[in-house]
Amino acid sequence: MQLAIACTDRTGIAQDVLDILAHQDIDLTGIEINHEQGGFFLSTEQVALASMQTVMAEIRKVEGVKDVKTTSYLPMSHSLYELENITDQLNEPLFSMDLNGKRVMSNQAANTLFSWPLEKTKHKIDCLALLQLTELPSQYGHPSYQNLQFNQRPFLAEIRLIQQKQLDSHYLVRLLSPKYLSNCLHQAQSNPVNPEPLQAVSLKMRKLLKVIDVATRSEAPLLISGETGTGKDLLATMSHNQGSRKEQAFLVLSCATLPDNVAENELFGHAPFAFSNEDEEGKKGLLQLADKGTLYLDEVGDMSAILQVKLLRFLEQGKFRRVGDEKEIQVDVRIICATQHDILDKVQSGEFRQDLYYRLNVLSVNLPPLRERKEDIIPLAEHFVHTFCAEQGKPALSLSEDCCQALINYPWPGNVRQLKNVLLPSVSMAQNTLIDAKDLALPQYQPTQDVQKLNLTEFEGSLEQAMKQYECQLLKSLFPSYPSSRLLAKKLGLSHTAIANKLKEHGINKHSIS
Template sequence: MRLRFHCQNRIGILRDIVAHFADYGLNVARGEVGGEHGNAIYLYVPNLLNAQLATLKPELEAVPGVFGVRRVSLMPSERRHLELDALLSSLTDPVMSIDMEGHLVAANRAASQLLGVRVDEVPGLSLDRYLPDLDLPELIRRNNARVNGLRIHLRESTFLADIAPLHRENHDDVASLAGAVVTLHSVDRIGERIYQVQRQEFRGFEAMFSASPRLSALIHEARRMAPLDAPLLITGETGTGKEVLARACHLASHRGQAPFMALNCAGLPESMAETELFGYAPGAFDGARPEGKLGLLELTAGGTIFLDEVGEMSPRLQGKLLRFLQDGGFRRVGSDEETYLDVRVICATQQDLLSLSQSGEFRQDLYHRLNVLSLAVPALRECLDGMEPLARHFIDRASRQIGCRLPELSSAALARMANYHWPGNVRQLENVLFQAVSLCETGTIEPSHLRLPDAGAPVGLAGLELDGKLSDIVAEVERRVLSALYPQHPSSRQLAKRLGVSHTTIANKLNRYGIGQSHSDQ
């Protein structure tokens, strides 16, 4: 059991506290001093039982200078270890720490896999075993400054190494050198890394394309909602850029410099989704880490958590998320300690959460908590008036990544794209144009370069009979649109507002096609 003592910083207080455990024959395995002014003592007492704590607590709180005693799930050093472990594990590049004798001190999982050992086998390994022709400690002493892009050969692979020296205390002379942190970048992936950096630059509102009036209106709404510290629900089909919009809202808020974490709720088993989001306590279940695990919520403290496909969340997780939205508190899996955090929640879904909540498949109270602010991202086929500048942007980006000359976009290719229904939306457009740039050898992208699958007819023309006069075809399309939208906007006034026309026009058309008459009779 781990205990936190809120206490006065005085000589001998730790001795006075520990003496009570000794009287009960309990061993204190570890102790730490914390708090801003050393006003907290943490003790790890492995064999302490709840009943014993209930008896001991009044005695401990009677010790002069002790103001309160409570259980905690982690010691401060354990929390720092977990945070560092989570940070290192999230890095795909090998990262290792070495001392000035050329021995490895620690490494992340990517580095241990490269070295061919387990993470717990890393400490003490000699670098000479892997880099016999390079004396890294001597290089660190000679430069006593950061080294970037050092080409090294390790286990039959070539890397560019970034070496950051570590100094004891605040000195920066050679005598205070304690070692270095080495980050390895694969030469084969340098181009990919540059492209990923470029992609990260395109994540604010300034970089979002608004050539289409629909997108301009969306970005205008999002800019107004971004600074508001309330839950935000983003709806839209797959590939429309819901996460891009969520990141832009995060960056435009007062939390912009704090972490942004994302979790896709679709396809994750309930237990895995729960531990990823909320973390778990030490020894929470068989196979759990002995020190426990921090969840994404704790790693996002002060920032924004993005929950994609929230409609796929299990009922149990819906309940935990609802409680967090209500009071900011939750419990890690296997823990009875309450944790309170300040995190903004942004959710996204391609499902109709209102219908799911009405049918009992999604909690109504959670839906209303999430739907405080809402944004609906239009499908690409609804923004075809902004197709050309968006396409040229993706062509420019693809040509930079591939390293080829910027090709032109023929009018025939543009027309082909404008007449396609884009089931995969913006994501599909980017992938199609990347492939087109790689296939183009003539300097101009033609329709033959666009690999557009014909599977899946445009929704508006599915099963539509095209024989007859234009007025009859248009009337059938009009009837289908009104029939599809009326259940979501079940009155002529709501539907008129949705479609941007007058109430009288919609009322007449509903009457003409016999739509909604059963509702109006009720």
């Protein structure tokens, strides 16, 4: 029995109603507050029609009760039921877990994959131990990714830190199969986006455009480096669209997000019956599909050692073999690569082959971060504002002087991509024709200060102590402009874990740096 009770906001009215249920020996199974109309909902065990009528009549006599009627469901329960139905339609396993790694909810695909029982509350399954999840995100809105296997099936785990209203934080985990990733990749390839032009007002960018012009007219491999958000994807697309291969395919493979076996299959394809007796045709890889065109390898610095060997062989001979095939296939493909890492450091550490580096680095372009070309910030901002206004059908908007100054002073750790993402909500929420500094959703920061020099005349201690002191000063100086361990790790070329440990050691966080 589910009842919707409309009533006044009187202290004790809910208890009076519950006393009626207790007097009739009816067990309560759920209660929800009706915030919109005033009152509350009740859910009880199934009762006979006569008992239900008696209960409803008694409830109507309670002081402050305006109306009592039956309802087919409780709103919150219905919402949860709809949510379960939606998630159960997904073919990809999806589940949430608390901060200790215990399962909270899961969809049908996850229950089937892991043979999980349906009772969510009675079985606190340790998902961290089950899947050996280690790459957990530390910030909302910044998912982490981890390759894993379960029952000899490879998956890419996408892990998000989420927080719902009035609830504790949870991790949301989605397991993406190689087939799903392949379909997404092919869908993206079939829907290319027209790139925006590079804005070049600063002397640094105008000089760089001359180098870019040479690179776009060449057939040689091109290596693009730069921090995240500097425009590497845009430059790669420009190089293809302005070159002699512009009428041919431009295909993309991210080397950072795919498991080795998936990346190898996507890049080189596989022979018939390589993985299944039902696969009579096999699969063409991106190299074969990009014949006469361009293949763009994003985050090539993260390519596995196995793929590095096969890619090097292709660059040397122009030939490759599909997975499970002995036949060599020859294609004519221009290779463009991008990385946010210093590949020379990876070469020196043995993570990246030196011979492959020289093959890829025939032509190279290093895109400077936005904070090093401040003259381009306002032209870029005005371009994005104009574009967003046109897309949203809004009248033209301008940037105030305070807004321009705020944009110029900000360090932009996310570079051009962050600038674009900051301006979109500002345009969407604009109430007049001027965007002011207060309209910008910029994370708080303090401008980076020069690292203090050690006073050699007063210094006492060991070299190790001096290095620790300098390390602390450097991290404190950089943290306001790179306010997360992941951003700071990318800036300094260290692992996320190493930076997180150093920040903890020196007591550096958003609260201590004010």
